[in-house]
Amino acid sequence: MLQNQGVGDPLSPERSRMLLALRINVLAKGYSGISLETLNQIIQAFNASCLSYVPEKGTVGASGDLAPLAHLALGLIGEGKMWSPKSGWADAKYVLQAHGLKPVSLKPKEGLALINGTQMITSLGAEAVERAxxxxxxxxxxxxLTLEVLKGTTRAFDSDIHKLRPHPGQMEVAFRFRSLLGSDHHPSEIAESHRFCDRVQDAYTLRCCPQVHGVVNDTITFVKTIIETEINSATDNPMVFAERGETISGGNFHGEYPAKALDYLAISVHELAAISERRIERLCNPSLSELPAFLVNEGGLNSGFMIAHCTAAALVSENKVLCHPSSVDSLSTSAATEDHVSMGGWAARKALRVIEHVEQVLAIELLAACQGIEFLRPLKTTTPLEKVYDLVRTLVRPWIKDRFMAPDIDVVHHLLVEQKVWEVAHPYIEKYRSANLPEARPISPTAFTLEPPMSPCKRARIE
Incomplete structure (x- = not known):
């Protein structure tokens, strides 16, 4: 009965834990036809971090995520493999036994209750929203920071411009730029050095950041709403309505909602990498930056950021293919009964891959911008941006001559994943917000309360 026929690499323990947490949340709603005894056994496995081996490929996203959820259930009944901090990967029955747990003995309807739903799509989707x-x-x-290095103007971020096109994301991004580049902190010596230049306006990659970055923020807000609704929905089939004494077949297992939303998320977030790669080009191109070619001296001997820019371009090109929506495809399955499917599992997995590429491209841009600062010294930028520069320089030294660059990209990528750059700059953004409240509050009060969904890495217990 359990359709444990997935393929590919297994989900990480953290992702398997998130998958199990979301499945418990659905079962606890009381519409799945599962006994309290079985539910409590599953909760005990979750609290002990006994996590099933779940291959990442095999779901078409309707009728639910059958294959991955079947693998999730397989470990719970003592078959297949499981992981726990105590045992690592081992046979499921031994992992459960090591934690004093018994395999679940399935009662009528419970096998179906464990495998029908959209929790694979939504668990990966929740992580995608958080990272996005x-x-x-x-x-x-x-x-x-790049705008500072390229000696751009802040005029395009004037609040009156953005009030005339009041998309919440656009207004918030423009506000962040003003807060980071404004004079409320230590004023920028770099900006002061070119105050009387004859440049009227900057390239779109600098001037249009509020418009391009802004719609990404609004998209994340929209997708977050879809994923949160899906997380907290009953997605079984059939649904058991005990108060009516009826069991009704329906279609809540269909993954079209999260599939469409995650395709949209990938398309939108990719644009952060697309525009970032163009800024990297401007930093590396001496005819555009007025800096040494590829941000390094002695260009005949050193290639500097030439190949790092190639890496960014390669990642952006990969993303262009990955952004093709999976949810526009459907293949009939189950003898033409399941004749329209969402392909939501692939939508979720590729959204995560797109976001990872975006993180890596922006890590390269951050390194390049910090390197560009070296050629503008002794001039300094604003206090929050100097703090970001200092953070990077605690881990990565400037380029004097060519060296192995991959570890530097990796360590800065890790900074971004851990949100260290945000932690450094955020207090200055909020201080500026407090000092400019009438200007800083035209946004809907719910538009940017982007608290992430339940993290797959949280070690919470379920009581």
Whole structure:
């Protein structure tokens, strides 16, 4: 009965834990036809971090995520493999036994209750929303630093401009740029050095950040709403309505909602990498930056950021393919009964891959912008941006001559994943907000309360 026929690499323990948490949340709603005894056994396995081996491929996203959820259930009944902090990967029955737990003995309807739903799509989707939120707000900081290095103007971020096109995301990004580049902190010596230049306006990659980054923020807000609704929905089939004494077949298992939303998320967040790669080009191109070619001296001997820019371009090109929506495809399955499916599992997995590429491209831009600062010294930028520069320099030294660059990209990528750049700059953004309340509050009060969904890495217990 359990359709444990998935393929591919297993989900990480953290992702398997999130998958199990969401499945418990659905079962606890009381519409799945599962006994309290079985539910409590599953909760005990979750609290002990006994996590099933779940291959990442095999779901078409309707009728639910059958294959991955079947693998999730397989470990719970003592078959297949499981992971726990105590045992690592081992046979499920031994992992459960090591934690004093018994395999679940399935009662009528319970096998179906364990495998029918959209929790694979939504668990990966929740992680995608969380990571997208983190990189989107840090992209504003990185772009502001690049604007400083390229001696751009702040005029395009004037609040009156953005009040005339009051998309919440656009207004918030423009506000962040003003807060990072404004004179409320230590004023920028770099900006002061070119105050009387004859440049009227900057390239779109600098001037249009509020418009391009802004719609990413609004998209994340929209997708977050879809994923949160899906997380807290009953997605079984059939649904058991005990108060009516009826069991009714329906279609809540269909993953079209999260599939469409996650395709949209990938398309939108990719644009952060697309515009970032163009800014990297401007930093590396001496005819556009007025800096040494590829941000390094002795260009005949050193390639500097030439190949790092190639890496960014390669990632952006990959994303262009990955952004093709999976949810526009459908293949009939189950003898033409399940004749329209969402392909939501692939939508979720590729959204995560797109976001990872975006993080890596922005890591390269951050490194390049910090390297550009070296050629403008002794001039300094604003206090929050100097703090970001200092953070990077605690881990990565400037380029004097060529060296192995991959570890530097990796360590800065890790900074972004952990939101360290945001943590450094955020207090200055909020201080500026407090000092400019009438200007800073035209946004809907719910538009940017982007608290992330339940993190797959949280070690919470379920009581």
């Amino acid at each position: 939120t983190a990189i989107a707000r840090q992209a504003d900081i990185i772009a502001a």
